[in-house]
Amino acid sequence: MSETLSDITVELGVPAGLRGVPTTDVPETKKTFTSDQEVRWCPGCGDYAILAAVQGFLPELGLRRENIVFVSGIGCSSRFPYYLDTYGMHSIHGRAPAIATGLAVTRPDLSVWVVTGDGDALSIGGNHLIHALRRNVNLTILLFNNRIYGLTKGQYSPTSELGKITKSTPMGSLDAPFNPVSLALGAEATFVARTIDSDRAHLTAVLHAAAAHRGASLVEVYQNCNIFNDGAFDLLKSPETRDDMLIRLEHGQPIRFGADLDKGIRRDQVTGALEVCAGDDPAVIVHDAHAADSSQAFALSRLADPGTLARSPIGILRQVDRATYGDRMSEQLETAVGTQGPGDLAGLLAGSDPWTVG
Amino acid sequence: MSGKQVHELDRVIIRFAGDSGDGMQLTGDRFTAETAAFGNDLSTLPNFPAEIRAPAGTLPGVSSFQLHFADHDILTPGDAPDVLVAMNPAALKANLEDLPRGATIVVDTSEFTARTLKKVGYDSNPLDDGALSDYKVHALDLTGMTMDALAAFDLTRKEASRSKNMFALGLLSWMYGRPIEGTIQFLEKKFAKHPVIRDANIAALRAGWNYGETTEDFAVSYEIKPAALAPGRYRNITGNLALSYGLVAASQRSGLPLFLGSYPITPASDILHELSKHKRFGVRTFQAEDEIAGVGAALGAAFGGALGVTTTSGPGIALKSETIGLAVSLELPLIVCDIQRGGPSTGLPTKTEQADLLQAMFGRNGEAPVPIVAPCSPGDCFYAALEAVRIAVTYRTPVLLLSDGYLANGAEPWRIPEINDLPLIEPRFATARNQGNGNGSAQFWPYLRDRETLARPWAVPGTAGLEHRIGGLEKADGSGNISYDPQNHDLMVRTRQAKVDGIAASIPPLSVDDPSGEARLLVLGWGSTYGPIGAAARRVRAAGYPVAQAHLRHLNPFPANTGDVLRSYDRVLLPEMNLGQLALLLRGRYLVDIRSYNRVRGLPFKAEELADVIEKAITDV
Ligand code: SF4
Numbered sequence: 013m014s015e016t017l018s019d020i021t022v023e024l025g026v027p028a029g030l031r032g033v034p035t036t037d038v039p040e041t042k043k044t045f046t047s048d049q050e051v052r053w054c055p056g057c058g059d060y061a062i063l064a065a066v067q068g069f070l071p072e073l074g075l076r077r078e079n080i081v082f083v084s085g086i087g088c089s090s091r092f093p094y095y096l097d098t099y100g101m102h103s104i105h106g107r108a109p110a111i112a113t114g115l116a117v118t119r120p121d122l123s124v125w126v127v128t129g130d131g132d133a134l135s136i137g138g139n140h141l142i143h144a145l146r147r148n149v150n151l152t153i154l155l156f157n158n159r160i161y162g163l164t165k166g167q168y169s170p171t172s173e174l175g176k177i178t179k180s181t182p183m184g185s186l187d188a189p190f191n192p193v194s195l196a197l198g199a200e201a202t203f204v205a206r207t208i209d210s211d212r213a214h215l216t217a218v219l220h221a222a223a224a225h226r227g228a229s230l231v232e233v234y235q236n237c238n239i240f241n242d243g244a245f246d247l248l249k250s251p252e253t254r255d256d257m258l259i260r261l262e263h264g265q266p267i268r269f270g271a272d273l274d275k276g277i278r279r280d281q282v283t284g285a286l287e288v289c290a291g292d293d294p295a296v297i298v299h300d301a302h303a304a305d306s307s308q309a310f311a312l313s314r315l316a317d318p319g320t321l322a323r324s325p326i327g328i329l330r331q332v333d334r335a336t337y338g339d340r341m342s343e344q345l346e347t348a349v350g351t352q353g354p355g356d357l358a359g360l361l362a363g364s365d366p367w368t369v370g
Numbered sequence: 371m372s373g374k375q376v377h378e379l380d381r382v383i384i385r386f387a388g389d390s391g392d393g394m395q396l397t398g399d400r401f402t403a404e405t406a407a408f409g410n411d412l413s414t415l416p417n418f419p420a421e422i423r424a425p426a427g428t429l430p431g432v433s434s435f436q437l438h439f440a441d442h443d444i445l446t447p448g449d450a451p452d453v454l455v456a457m458n459p460a461a462l463k464a465n466l467e468d469l470p471r472g473a474t475i476v477v478d479t480s481e482f483t484a485r486t487l488k489k490v491g492y493d494s495n496p497l498d499d500g501a502l503s504d505y506k507v508h509a510l511d512l513t514g515m516t517m518d519a520l521a522a523f524d525l526t527r528k529e530a531s532r533s534k535n536m537f538a539l540g541l542l543s544w545m546y547g548r549p550i551e552g553t554i555q556f557l558e559k560k561f562a563k564h565p566v567i568r569d570a571n572i573a574a575l576r577a578g579w580n581y582g583e584t585t586e587d588f589a590v591s592y593e594i595k596p597a598a599l600a601p602g603r604y605r606n607i608t609g610n611l612a613l614s615y616g617l618v619a620a621s622q623r624s625g626l627p628l629f630l631g632s633y634p635i636t637p638a639s640d641i642l643h644e645l646s647k648h649k650r651f652g653v654r655t656f657q658a659e660d661e662i663a664g665v666g667a668a669l670g671a672a673f674g675g676a677l678g679v680t681t682t683s684g685p686g687i688a689l690k691s692e693t694i695g696l697a698v699s700l701e702l703p704l705i706v707c708d709i710q711r712g713g714p715s716t717g718l719p720t721k722t723e724q725a726d727l728l729q730a731m732f733g734r735n736g737e738a739p740v741p742i743v744a745p746c747s748p749g750d751c752f753y754a755a756l757e758a759v760r761i762a763v764t765y766r767t768p769v770l771l772l773s774d775g776y777l778a779n780g781a782e783p784w785r786i787p788e789i790n791d792l793p794l795i796e797p798r799f800a801t802a803r804n805q806g807n808g809n810g811s812a813q814f815w816p817y818l819r820d821r822e823t824l825a826r827p828w829a830v831p832g833t834a835g836l837e838h839r840i841g842g843l844e845k846a847d848g849s850g851n852i853s854y855d856p857q858n859h860d861l862m863v864r865t866r867q868a869k870v871d872g873i874a875a876s877i878p879p880l881s882v883d884d885p886s887g888e889a890r891l892l893v894l895g896w897g898s899t900y901g902p903i904g905a906a907a908r909r910v911r912a913a914g915y916p917v918a919q920a921h922l923r924h925l926n927p928f929p930a931n932t933g934d935v936l937r938s939y940d941r942v943l944l945p946e947m948n949l950g951q952l953a954l955l956l957r958g959r960y961l962v963d964i965r966s967y968n969r970v971r972g973l974p975f976k977a978e979e980l981a982d983v984i985e986k987a988i989t990d991v
Pocket residue numbers: 052053054056057058059088089158162163236237238239240
């Protein structure tokens with residue numbers, strides 16, 4: 013693909029995550045990224061808002077449309093690529109991070125996105141997700157978490173609250189849910205964020221930061237499935253409760269929440285755990301998304317109640333720089349060519365001790 | 371030279387056997403290299419235990435290496451050894467039953483103590499109790515002589531004793547007139563950083579040679595004249611190495627960067643190891659978190675325009691099935707290498723079998739045809755890999771390359787090809803829109819097919835104007851949009867099948883080897899049975915019976931003339947290292963009654979065994 017790279021000027025000053033991806037001067041709009049396919053989610057599904065936000069935000073990146081690829085797995089959210097007029101692959105259940113890994117490491121000139129859901133990413137594909145994060149492949153992973161299986165019509169998912177009554181769990185689910193942000197932090201992710209389908213501005217800001225990050229970015233999007241799990245995030249969305257239930261994180265800012273920022277987060281000096289305190293408590297901690305150590309980000313992720321999600325932190329929990337898997341691989345290839353010269357097939361086939369007959 | 375007698379032989383089979391830690395593979399490799407340098411034709415087969423470090427001196431810990439070399443061209447590593455080199459009681463016991471009466475045994479006596487004998491179940495010492503009276507036994511204290519030879523070196527007894535394999539190699543090299551200069555150079559290089567070890571090994575090697583030359587125990591040495599191989603440059607090569615090189619060559623000849631996604635598994639891991647060395651060829655190797663990720667990443671790379679490859683064995687194919695099915699639906703080039711081993715389940719990881727044929731053929735949901743190519747010898751793995759890539763790229767399809775443990779680890783002299791003689795493979799990426807949309811502008815249809823090959827366009831990301839989405843859902847013919855239309859599904863299923871069937875037009879016809887032209891029996895094979903069947907057919911012909919031999923390298927689709935060939939013989943005999951998988955396919959496809967001969971012992975067929983089976987089949991016709 014080198015010829016596609018060489019005849020295109022790559023704009024200087026592009027964010028690290030998009031370095032190497034050709035840009036365009038031709039103005040792009042939402043329409044540029046809207047495919048001719050009819051969108052087929054249930055009316056009222058949170059996926060619509062996310063699609064609109066992505067289509068609205070992609071033009072701001074100024075990338076050549078043909079150098080953007082969306083790869084998805086299976087599930088409602090995984091229909092996403094069909095609706096974007098970029099390159100795309102709707103793959104198989106759980107495997108999108110693996111497929112995207114092969115694409116991203118061989119094509120550093122592409123902006124590669126993974127769209128997945130809670131079942132896709134955390135159940136059947138859990139292994140691929142954690143390894144993509146650990147390797148720090150240059151991917152932006154959008155994990156639509158609706159806490160339910162939608163496409164298969166309403167079974168509980170690995171993020172459903174304990175005791176969830178569904179078709180497959182008439183007496184309540186028996187297993188504790190994953191907290192995707194905690195999981196990603198535990199998997200050594202270099203970028204971990206959470207946002208909400210209904211908050212367009214927040215969603216867009218997080219997408220920007222995720223795209224700009226070089227490495228694997230995990231963005232958990234709380235997404236409402238109005239058919240099988242309607243209102244799952246109401247506590248976090250309704251004007252009456254949301255200010256007390258959502259902890260909005262801003263790097264470098266004290267962590268305060270509540271209607272009048274009357275609550276804060278401080279560290280318990282004995283146990284080291286984080287706890288809620290008064291907003292004016294002098295011990296309120298300052299959010300440091302770039303801390304080398306992930307303990308505080310992890311502690312923040314644990315504030316959310318596993319059942320109700322009350323006190324869910326949203327925003328960027330962690331963003332640190334670490335060389336990506338693909339960049340390291342490219343470096344090794346360059347080093348090999350630099351020290352041994354380019355490959356010589358005849359020499360390779362002949363080996364070190366050939367002999368001649370006749 | 372001493373005044374000893376030299377006897378001429380036309381071929382010899384030697385087996386080196388010892389504890390896993392005794393360095394038998396290295397000894398075998400070096401003897402092979404010396405033999406190749408001397409100019410004999412040869413064929414080798416290592417045999418190692420599944421356990422990495424089985425307890426020393428036990429039967430499960432025995433590792434061996436068999437080498438067949440001759441003054442004429444040969445096809446197999448040989449049925450039964452003429453010479454066994456046994457480094458301990460376990461090695462003797464584990465290999466004795468493979469020896470024909472009259473064979474030569476060179477045995478290291480140093481470990482024949484009551485305790486070690488007991489460990490392997492010998493009640494009395496076989497060296498004294500007459501158990502070996504039918505053999506020519508050279509019972510020698512190889513370890514003791516090695517330590518004596520190295521007395522001047524600053525080494526512990528244990529360290530010195532480790533060079534006993536080089537002493538044995540020196541002795542055997544003398545017996546068969548092998549040059550040892552290559553091994554000396556090899557040791558100089560290998561132990562360049564450890565001068566004492568280097569010099570000790572070289573001294574042990576020379577001591578072994580000198581021992582043969584001076585001792586009364588060996589009255590004769592043997593000469594095996596060089597073989598008349600076709601002129602050219604040769605090297606020794608294993609199947610896994612040849613397969614790796616074939617993939618690198620295919621990458622170079624197609625201009626597609628090679629990407630390997632793989633998870634370690636016996637006996638395929640050596641391909642991952644090998645390809646990871648060739649970064650200067652632009653080869654990217656990805657050791658994935660599991661088998662599924664290995665093939666997934668390869669498919670993702672293929673979507674981006676790379677030569678996507680995954681390597682595994684039977685259990686890994688089972689895990690990759692869904693992704694291979696996706697590749698069938700996406701119609702992207704993908705190379706899936708299955709280095710077969712004994713199954714089912716974990717089975718016999720270090721033993722060979724060809725029982726994944728039906729899995730390769732049918733192991734996916736839905737109608738998901740996948741072309742299958744099977745190499746017939748270690749060296750052929752190179753060309754089979756190139757052929758698999760040609761089919762995958764030309765027809766935009768996953769291809770299964772079915773090798774096996776016998777080919778993977780076996781080695782033979784291989785004529786080094788001229789690069790310009792290797793086929794060029796044209797990726798022919800799509801660069802322009804291919805479909806008018808009525809209003810004067812054009813659009814891109816990812817499933818608009820080439821009329822001849824039925825291949826769809828391969829449009830890689832980064833190509834402006836060809837943005838498209840593909841997936842595992844059924845697609846409308848042409849446009850590639852999701853389609854649930856019944857007629858369209860029927861059409862797409864049939865079209866994917868027709869595309870794979872159509873590959874037959876691009877492969878050579880099945881050729882038959884029938885020197886007399888009078889054969890009424892055809893012996894058919896596929897994969898690694900080529901060597902044993904060929905050797906057996908030669909024996910049968912030498913005994914005066916006409917027999918025809920044919921070998922299938924393409925198993926899906928079959929060469930176009932396969933049915934005609936099968937029908938033109940009174941009887942078809944098909945030996946397989948499975949319970950009749952190819953026979954099932956051929957019977958179903960061509961309604962030809964096929965007589966199967968099946969053994970699943972984890973071992974290749976023996977030529978003698980097959981010769982008996984063939985003779986019997988001829989007299990039955
Ligand atoms: S089932 Fe739920 S998640 Fe799926 S499309 Fe409908 S509303 Fe959206």
